[in-house]
Amino acid sequence: MTIKPTFPDAAPVALDTAAPETAALAFLDDVRAGLSRPQKALSPKYFYDAAGSDLFEAITRLPEYYPTRTEIGILDRSGPEIAALLPAHAALVEFGSGSTVKLRRLLEHLDTLAAYVPVDVSGTFLKSQAEALKADLPQLRVEPVVADFTRDFDLPQSLDGLPRAGFFPGSTIGNFEPAEAEGLLRRFGRILGEGAHMIVGVDLVKDTATLERAYDDAAGVTAAFNLNLLTRINRELAGRFDLDAFTHRAVFDPSASRIEMHLVSRNAQDVRVGSDTFAFAEGETIHTESSYKYTVATFQALAERAGWTWLKVWTDPQGLFSVHALRLD
Missing domain, CATH: 3.40.50.150 (Vaccinia Virus protein VP39)
Structure with a gap:
């Protein structure tokens, strides 16, 4: 998704090479840094907790995901x-x-x-x-x-x-x-x-429609995969994300030759993560991954x-x- 900023077809799993406390601190530091940027961003390597890995496996079986x-x-x-x-x-x-x-x-x-x-x-x-x-x-x-x-x-x-x-x-x-x-x-x-x-x-x-369908399926599995990142922050980092206040977006940028996945804030809101508060404007996005396409x-x-x-x-x-x-x- 790395380390893996998109859908690597064999789904990675959460890092276990560090002590749990060290991994949690690194996760929190990355979230703080990412949500403090002008273009908010979260590393896609954090997609793959147990639920995220299961959702990714479901994605690989979708008709849209070629x-x-x-x-x-x-x-x-x-x-x-x-x-x-x-x-x-x-x-x-x-x-x-x-x-x-x-x-x-x-x-x-x-x-x-x-x-x-x-x-x-x-x-x-x-x-x-x-x-x-x-x-x-x-x-x-x-x-x-x-x-x-x-x-x-x-x-x-x-x-x-x-x-x-x-x-x-x-x-x-x-x-x-x-x-x-x-x-x-x-x-x-x-x-x-x-x-x-x-x-x-x-x-x-390839054509934009095929690419965007692959990352925004009709059944909403990819949307659930993307939103699960916020669920993980809520569970592991005392986050207060309201999942109903965000929606999934996947769009192909032909100038960069890449698919981008975002989480879009449905309204103006403040979100706490641990001791920090992050302001979102209506329509503001969190960039969660990019997938470059080549000839x-x-x-x-x-x-x-x-x-x-x-x-x-x-x-x-x-x-x-x-x-x-x-x-x-």
Whole structure:
């Protein structure tokens, strides 16, 4: 959504790498800072408490939300070609692994994979997913790493000498400002090392109606997902948000090539969060996330600026989504 400022198709979960008190203070500091800006904003990484994660999973099954099923379709159809571009006997590092739904589609074609390294901020969730994968594929070496992929981290020394490949599905790359996305790909290159390969899912620019429906479904599930952020603030930070006084808005900005999600104040009001009070004018918004959309050419250019050689792209028949293969020379 990160860390994940939009809908990363494997829903992340709440951070558990810090002590609860530390995490609560960081949450409060981020909310104070975000609601004090001229354009109020909240980090989308806080979407994913238990309720938010459940709502996101419901979003991925909605008829309007095409990214998840479309990317899975590409992996199913083009999996053999994608796997053929990756080095044999490699360690596959999945950044922000979340659930293993897409990874399992790719594994069907990676007969010589030496190791799988899921990386996620949630140690508890990561452990459960790794154990489930080991139970289903006992022959696969699984080495989970608890880390924030937006920061440098070390891979296990046991992987030394193995070729490296990265996996970054779900168009999570679109959740970052373009300059940040370029920096993120550079970081992945440093972590994986020279000669590494990457498989990246990227959502494509398309008509505005399709994009806006994907983030504002008829059943109101995405609206509930967005508003749940205020519910979490009320519960965890002694907030006093009236959820009926805010409404969900999703709009595509073609000049920036991004979907923006906002929470819109229905009327002028003051809202307390802990010991602080924040004034809202009627119609004033809280910007909760952005999701950048690329063309094949604009993502290719971004990857190459980050030091990667672009190898190949696979798309669905409707041109909704893309999966890219990159190499670090």
